[in-house]
Amino acid sequence: MIITKGKPIDEILxxxxxxxxxxxxxxxQCATVCKTGxxxxxxxxxxxxxxxxxxxxxxxxxxxxxHLLEVKKRARENKAALDKADVILSMSCGDGCFTIFHGTxxxxxxxxxxxxxxxxxRAGHFAEVCSLCGECTLFMTGGYCPNTFCPKGLQNGPCGGxxxxxCEVSPDIDCGWLLIYxxxxxxxxxxxxxxxxxPKDHSKSIKPRKVVVNAVKSRI
Amino acid sequence: MTLKEKIKNxxxxxxxxxGPPKGIDAKxxxxxxxxxxxxxxxxxxxxxxxxxxxxxxxxxxxxxxEEGIEPIYQLTCRDRNRIALQSDALSAAALGIENILVxxxxxxxxxxxxxxxxxxxxxxxxxxEALRRLxxxxxxAGKELKGAPKFCVGAVVNPxxxxxxxxxxxxxxxxxxxxxFFQTQGVYDVNGFAKFIDRVKxxxxxxxxxxxxxxxxxxxxxxxxxxxxxxxPDDIIKEVDGATDKQEKxxxxxxxxxxxxxxxxxxxxxxxxxxxxxxPRILDKAGL
Numbered sequence: 001m002i003i004t005k006g007k008p009i010d011e012i013l014x015x016x017x018x019x020x021x022x023x024x025x026x027x028x029q030c031a032t033v034c035k036t037g038x039x040x041x042x043x044x045x046x047x048x049x050x051x052x053x054x055x056x057x058x059x060x061x062x063x064x065x066x067h068l069l070e071v072k073k074r075a076r077e078n079k080a081a082l083d084k085a086d087v088i089l090s091m092s093c094g095d096g097c098f099t100i101f102h103g104t105x106x107x108x109x110x111x112x113x114x115x116x117x118x119x120x121x122r123a124g125h126f127a128e129v130c131s132l133c134g135e136c137t138l139f140m141t142g143g144y145c146p147n148t149f150c151p152k153g154l155q156n157g158p159c160g161g162x163x164x165x166x167c168e169v170s171p172d173i174d175c176g177w178l179l180i181y182x183x184x185x186x187x188x189x190x191x192x193x194x195x196x197x198x199p200k201d202h203s204k205s206i207k208p209r210k211v212v213v214n215a216v217k218s219r220i
Numbered sequence: 221m222t223l224k225e226k227i228k229n230x231x232x233x234x235x236x237x238x239g240p241p242k243g244i245d246a247k248x249x250x251x252x253x254x255x256x257x258x259x260x261x262x263x264x265x266x267x268x269x270x271x272x273x274x275x276x277x278x279x280x281x282x283x284x285x286e287e288g289i290e291p292i293y294q295l296t297c298r299d300r301n302r303i304a305l306q307s308d309a310l311s312a313a314a315l316g317i318e319n320i321l322v323x324x325x326x327x328x329x330x331x332x333x334x335x336x337x338x339x340x341x342x343x344x345x346x347x348x349e350a351l352r353r354l355x356x357x358x359x360x361a362g363k364e365l366k367g368a369p370k371f372c373v374g375a376v377v378n379p380x381x382x383x384x385x386x387x388x389x390x391x392x393x394x395x396x397x398x399x400x401f402f403q404t405q406g407v408y409d410v411n412g413f414a415k416f417i418d419r420v421k422x423x424x425x426x427x428x429x430x431x432x433x434x435x436x437x438x439x440x441x442x443x444x445x446x447x448x449x450x451x452x453p454d455d456i457i458k459e460v461d462g463a464t465d466k467q468e469k470x471x472x473x474x475x476x477x478x479x480x481x482x483x484x485x486x487x488x489x490x491x492x493x494x495x496x497x498x499x500p501r502i503l504d505k506a507g508l
Contacts, residue, residue: 151327152297152338156345157390159324160378160405163448169327181386193386196393199302199346199360 001119002030002093003126004037004112009048015109016087022054023078023085025100027092028063033120036112037061037091045091045111057081065096071103082106134204140192142183147200149176155197157181223262223290223319224372227401227426233487234508235292235403235428236499237264238284240275246283252496253289259500262290262319264403264489271298271331278308282315292374293317296325301341302350306359309351313369321374321403322347322394345390348373348397375399377427379407379416380449388419395423403489405449406432408456410480417484429485431477431502433470433492437461471498475505482506 016022024042031037039061046056058081062074075082082088087107090097094114101108116128131147138145147153151169158177161168167175184190226233236256238249253263263284267277281291293312300308312320322344328336342350350360357368375394381387391402407413407429420427434440434452437460443450444457456473463469478488488508490499 151329152324152340152343154324154340154343156343156393158381158386159344160376160381161324161326161448162381163446164382168448169329177386178383181383181389190389193389194392196345196349196397199342202341 001033001117001126002095003115003118003128004031004034004093005115006036006041006091006112007110009052012089012109012111013052016049016054016089019086019107019109020055021057021084021086022049023057023081023088023106024049024059025065025074025088025090025092025096026059026061027065027096028061030064031092031096031112032061034126035124037096042091045089049089057084062092062096062100065090065092066099068099068103071099075104132205133200134209135201137197140195140197141180142187142189142192144176144179144183146176146180149174149179151176153200155200157193222372223292224400226261227372227486230426230486231261232482232508233262233401233426233428234260234503235262235264235487235489236260236496237266237489237491238280238496239266239269239494240277240280242272242274244275246275246280249280250283250287253284254287255497256499257287257289259503260490261487262292264292264294264321267294267296267323267325268299268331269326271326271328271333271336273331273333278312278315278317281312281317285316290319291317292319292321294321294323295347296323297340297342297344297347298325298328299336299339301339302360305342305347306350306354309354309371310365310369313371318370319372319374320351321376322351322399323376344375345393345397348375348394348399352398372401373399374401374403376404377402377420378405378449379413380405380409380451382449384416384419391420392423395425399425401426401428401486403428404430404485405447406430406443406491407477407481408450408452410477410484412451413481414484426486428487428489429481431474431481431488431490433474433490433495433498434460435470435493435495436466467495467498470495471501471505474502478502478506478508 026037026042042059046059087109089111090100090108091111097108097110117130118126118128133147162175165178167173184193265277265280268274277294281293284291324344328338351371351373354369357365377391437457440452440457444452
């Protein structure tokens with residue numbers, strides 16, 4: 001899931017300076033779970049903007065706004081409101097924000113900051129677990145990603161900064177390599193940690209990446 | 221005899237450490253270096269230690285060399301990708317610097333430029349492998365070098381790591397990658413260190429025990445609380461607290477620890493934290 005955090009209203013108002021007619025677009029998926037762009041948040045945003053003298057032409061929650069065809073379809077349905085709008089306020093992740101611009105051609109302002117790809121641990125608790133590196137090695141590390149759980153992304157074990165099981169970066173962060181070590185020990189797979197792992201291949205994550213899936217081939 | 225030869229011949233190694241200044245005025249540290257010149261085998265030059273931006277370790281290593289002092293160029297993975305790391309290692313060799321101590325490096329968020337991008341393109345194990353590869357006349361991409369360097373490659377190990385096993389796994393990987401010597405985190409608990417040596421003596425490698433001068437009881441308590449792998453026993457803290465002459469006490473404790481470590485480690489690495497002028501007295505007292 002893509003984890004987002006709502007921007008402070010003052011920051012949003014600054015970006016909306018000069019815009020009068022606002023179209024608000026939320027997200028029925030990740031941003032709904034993160035409570036940054038679901039039905040409730042979109043309605044609340046409408047009230048806030050109206051308090052600050054804006055006119056909200058429509059509030060919509062798209063499912064999802066990161067899907068270009070969905071955005072185009074919704075844009076056709078909402079043509080009148082969109083034509084009237086000076087700007088769309090995107091209450092979804094950066095991906096949604098881009099796709100809304102791409103699918104509508106309108107000026108789009110982000111209402112959130114996009115933080116990371118993570119696990120919803122429980123309501124309101126999200127943890128970063130994957131760095132989208134393009135070469136998954138979780139089978140070697142007991143399921144904990146060293147590129148994500150270790151702030152240095154070390155591949156071959158802990159650094160000298162572990163104190164009481166915590167990372168030198170913050171006492172709130174468990175040492176990723178101790179998590180890996182304990183998990184591999186439980187699995188009886190410490191030999192995987194003893195192997196020297198090669199440097200990451202960063203050519204696999206040169207941006208912007210693009211994927212074309214052959215639907216027939218992918219099933220084979 | 222170079223450091224490399226001394227290590228190979230199982231000589232007792234004495235090293236010290238210099239932290240480059242923030243700025244280009246290297247006069248004070250060169251004076252410190254000259255003070256230690258005839259007493260130590262080599263002097264480590266730290267690489268923007270604690271992620272605080274300073275004069276480069278390569279430049280200061282070369283300045284020491286020009287004074288006839290053998291430097292140990294500390295090279296961290298913190299700020300350079302694999303192109304820069306290999307290039308800097310070649311630069312060191314071209315400047316006549318043979319000894320390289322490979323470290324991960326502190327996270328930039330701990331230093332004075334916390335907004336900096338952390339690099340860590342290689343880790344310490346991979347960097348040791350890369351240096352060995354350069355010696356073989358090829359770079360990490362397999363391309364031939366015109367003139368291959370020769371290094372004496374060191375690494376670090378923390379005997380006080382808790383738990384110790386993951387640290388030992390990494391130690392073994394560093395050894396396998398080609399580390400010739402290890403400098404350790406500061407040792408105060410000699411019994412604990414003896415247990416560590418017991419675990420690693422089968423590897424038959426050169427372990428140089430770290431000595432960090434204790435400047436005050438507050439500093440000792442701070443290190444116990446905040447520095448990974450440091451354990452300063454209570455009786456030492458009391459001893460420092462009760463001393464009227466703190467420098468003399470620091471000398472006494474360091475000399476005593478060195479004496480106790482002599483039979484356990486193949487050398488000592490004295491980190492004086494700015495009190496390098498005390499190092500000759502420590503060595504006198506320790507009988508070195």
